[in-house]
Amino acid sequence: MVSHKCVEEFSLQFPANARAPRSARKKRSFKKEEITENDKTCAIDLLATVAENLLSETGSSHMSIDKPVEDHCLVKEEFPVEDKPLKPATLPEFNPYQGSSMSPCGFSSVISGKVEIEAEGFSHSGGIDSCQAGQDLKPSVDGGAVVLDARPNGVGSLGGSSSRTKVPSMGAGVSLGALDDVHMFSRDDDENFSGYICPRVTKKSPRSVPRVGDRRIRKILASRHWKGGSRHSEAKSWRNYYLHHQRSYPIKKRKYFDHISDSVSDDYRLRSKMQRGSRAVSTMKGPGASFVSSDSHVRLRIKSFRVPELFVEIPETATVGSLKRMVMEAVSTLLSDGHRIGLMVQGKKVRDDNKTLHQTGISQDNTHLDSLDFSLEPSSEAPHLLSSNPSGHVCEELSMCRTSDMDTLFKTEPDLALFPSGSFDKETAADDSKALVHAALTELSPPQPPRHKSNKQQQQQQQTAQRRMRRPFSVTEVEALVQAVEKLGTGRWRDVKHSAFEDADHRTYVDLKDKWKTLVHTAKISPQQRRGEPVPQELLNRVLNAHGYWSQQHMETLALPKPEALALPPRSFNYLSRSSVRMENLTFSSEAGAKPRGALIVVEGLDRSGKSTQCAKLRSFLESSGHPTELWRFPDRETSVGQMISAYLSNKSQLDDRTIHLLFSANRWEKRSLMEEKLKGGTTLIVDRYSYSGVAFSSAKGLGIEWCKAPEVGLLAPDSVLYLDISPERAAERGGYGDERYERVDFQKKVSEFYQTLRDSSWKIIDAGDSMEEVEKKIQQVVLDKVKECALGKSLSLLWSS
DNA sequence: TTTAGGG
DNA sequence: CCCTAAA
Numbered sequence: 001m002v003s004h005k006c007v008e009e010f011s012l013q014f015p016a017n018a019r020a021p022r023s024a025r026k027k028r029s030f031k032k033e034e035i036t037e038n039d040k041t042c043a044i045d046l047l048a049t050v051a052e053n054l055l056s057e058t059g060s061s062h063m064s065i066d067k068p069v070e071d072h073c074l075v076k077e078e079f080p081v082e083d084k085p086l087k088p089a090t091l092p093e094f095n096p097y098q099g100s101s102m103s104p105c106g107f108s109s110v111i112s113g114k115v116e117i118e119a120e121g122f123s124h125s126g127g128i129d130s131c132q133a134g135q136d137l138k139p140s141v142d143g144g145a146v147v148l149d150a151r152p153n154g155v156g157s158l159g160g161s162s163s164r165t166k167v168p169s170m171g172a173g174v175s176l177g178a179l180d181d182v183h184m185f186s187r188d189d190d191e192n193f194s195g196y197i198c199p200r201v202t203k204k205s206p207r208s209v210p211r212v213g214d215r216r217i218r219k220i221l222a223s224r225h226w227k228g229g230s231r232h233s234e235a236k237s238w239r240n241y242y243l244h245h246q247r248s249y250p251i252k253k254r255k256y257f258d259h260i261s262d263s264v265s266d267d268y269r270l271r272s273k274m275q276r277g278s279r280a281v282s283t284m285k286g287p288g289a290s291f292v293s294s295d296s297h298v299r300l301r302i303k304s305f306r307v308p309e310l311f312v313e314i315p316e317t318a319t320v321g322s323l324k325r326m327v328m329e330a331v332s333t334l335l336s337d338g339h340r341i342g343l344m345v346q347g348k349k350v351r352d353d354n355k356t357l358h359q360t361g362i363s364q365d366n367t368h369l370d371s372l373d374f375s376l377e378p379s380s381e382a383p384h385l386l387s388s389n390p391s392g393h394v395c396e397e398l399s400m401c402r403t404s405d406m407d408t409l410f411k412t413e414p415d416l417a418l419f420p421s422g423s424f425d426k427e428t429a430a431d432d433s434k435a436l437v438h439a440a441l442t443e444l445s446p447p448q449p450p451r452h453k454s455n456k457q458q459q460q461q462q463q464t465a466q467r468r469m470r471r472p473f474s475v476t477e478v479e480a481l482v483q484a485v486e487k488l489g490t491g492r493w494r495d496v497k498h499s500a501f502e503d504a505d506h507r508t509y510v511d512l513k514d515k516w517k518t519l520v521h522t523a524k525i526s527p528q529q530r531r532g533e534p535v536p537q538e539l540l541n542r543v544l545n546a547h548g549y550w551s552q553q554h555m556e557t558l559a560l561p562k563p564e565a566l567a568l569p570p571r572s573f574n575y576l577s578r579s580s581v582r583m584e585n586l587t588f589s590s591e592a593g594a595k596p597r598g599a600l601i602v603v604e605g606l607d608r609s610g611k612s613t614q615c616a617k618l619r620s621f622l623e624s625s626g627h628p629t630e631l632w633r634f635p636d637r638e639t640s641v642g643q644m645i646s647a648y649l650s651n652k653s654q655l656d657d658r659t660i661h662l663l664f665s666a667n668r669w670e671k672r673s674l675m676e677e678k679l680k681g682g683t684t685l686i687v688d689r690y691s692y693s694g695v696a697f698s699s700a701k702g703l704g705i706e707w708c709k710a711p712e713v714g715l716l717a718p719d720s721v722l723y724l725d726i727s728p729e730r731a732a733e734r735g736g737y738g739d740e741r742y743e744r745v746d747f748q749k750k751v752s753e754f755y756q757t758l759r760d761s762s763w764k765i766i767d768a769g770d771s772m773e774e775v776e777k778k779i780q781q782v783v784l785d786k787v788k789e790c791a792l793g794k795s796l797s798l799l800w801s802s
Numbered sequence: 803t804t805t806a807g808g809g
Numbered sequence: 810c811c812c813t814a815a816a
Contacts, residue, residue, distance in 0.1 A: 467810070467811075468810065468811090470810075491805070491806080492805090493804080493805070493806095494803085494804060494805085509804075509805090510804090510805090510810090510811090511810080513805080513806080514810070514811090517807090
């Protein structure tokens, strides 16, 4: 019965075929990209690219951010990147929506997209003269093209905001071309920036540029979650949109809170890199040492920064121009709000504004400038968007929205992250509409202190949105995890959780899965690259082996044609006999067991303790479980040495105690290489008596135990020693004593004592007094675990050699 | 809810 | 750790 249970458990440990399909749903990466861009990147990316003034002769057309002064990133006068240009003040002539015939929000849609702003000096890669608009063309929004990427289907392109500004070759064509580049600014682009120089120039859309018209826009809008037709009632439409919005629009609310709490934003991040062009190198080489001196300069090029989600609402009937203006307005507003610059060096935030760059590790000779990050952070005293909003017209335009609708909306979705309640003033329609546009913008700032109500809700929301605390796994936990995975395999994280992390509430099965993932990664990288609390190499080896082992399981389960799989009786589901199908297994490192090996199981015990019987049972059990198994016994009377021993044992020859001891030992040494071969070939060996017997018996005869152990040193150490424990008296009762000279009770007692001194961690004491079935079951349990352990890469060790 | 994968 | 598609 129990053995049956064991078998069942055993087979259960392998992933069922039913699970296979899941493994087959790897996403194609290109698909991911598209999805990401289409659905997730609803941010307006404001890309301000600044080129540095590398050489004096190119200074006029390049901007440089140089020598930070006090507040992080400082800009040379010739390139007042930050504030000035970005302030809405530079867009005073804006009067968006004038003349645009916007219908009441009956058919409004929300689009989101990206705005890409390119500073003129950045097009140094040539070809675009107009980029050289010159310095009068401030690197502001009106200095470059603004591209509204309303993917997936279409694009609206906005030229420079100011008509005075020339952005000729940056016209629709180029702007559209940039669309294809938008993906280069994907949100998680932290590492993907290198090599990105000037998308405009380097990559252009091969497509012709359809004219941007209403139809295009409509398509864009339709591609969003705008479902309601114009036939819907206004209220319904609104509602539809927002409800839907909340449910399935891939807004990452949490992110914004992250920004707030971490003060670092992935979404609007300024990236800078040290100029690494050859010219730069040569230039730097000259001054050489002086660079390290006090007036050495660090040259940075801020490649881009972006602005998170920006929602614009506009009737389908609005003109493209108004849309452009609207976006422009929103961007300006956004940037006018108090933001400050955060700085990260090599992933660490630098808070101390008084440190010098050099102290911070930002020096021209620093090779880590790659990891220099600037980020736009909401300023601490976040100005109130509504009040500081300089563009009332945007709001007014939307003020047609009916208050009642809005009310409904907000009641329905009181805690919609997009609309912090504090931002809303339901008193006036105008304010309502304001909220619509600016609520989204508000996300850039820390949540406004709730003014009226839903204080609790907000807090709650913030609570739930908060990123969980980081709790590094301890080595103990890792060990538990590894052990559980070795047993259960990957892909059963729920079970892993329950078996090993039952009461660790903070470890979800997803966490465990993730931890395993990182463990596998950790194990693959060099120790120098590892961080955090070091995990013992031994554990990592086990991770590697288990990973290799189980992924192989999955592969084979997957590859195995279903009928064939079913044809295999569960018991035959053997993971050791699969070497034929084995693919090159990268994870089986050479240092840890190269491939699944057999286990060396030694059965010891006094005579008549049932060793032979149990060995035979165990062997048939393992074989029926599909494990190649051989049953050996020592002494092996087949060999020449074995013959001598055999003669001695049957009292046909007299030999010195030491001699016979060495003969026994030699007998084992004779078989050592074959034993190793078998084990490494995947065969499990059950050995009836081994060195322990030899030492215990000889010691019992009076030889020093150390002397006895000496010749055994270097033999293969058993993976498991099953000691069938029985008292000498009971053993004697079992009869049969007397045939061979050692079979006397008192002697057996001595032997038993010496056995005890030989016990080590590999021993498993099994009460041989139990019924045969009980013993059998116990043994099976132990052996099965051990066999699997060995298959997972437990390395062979040597006996008594430390 | 779990699993599997990508970020 | 987070997020999400699938199952």
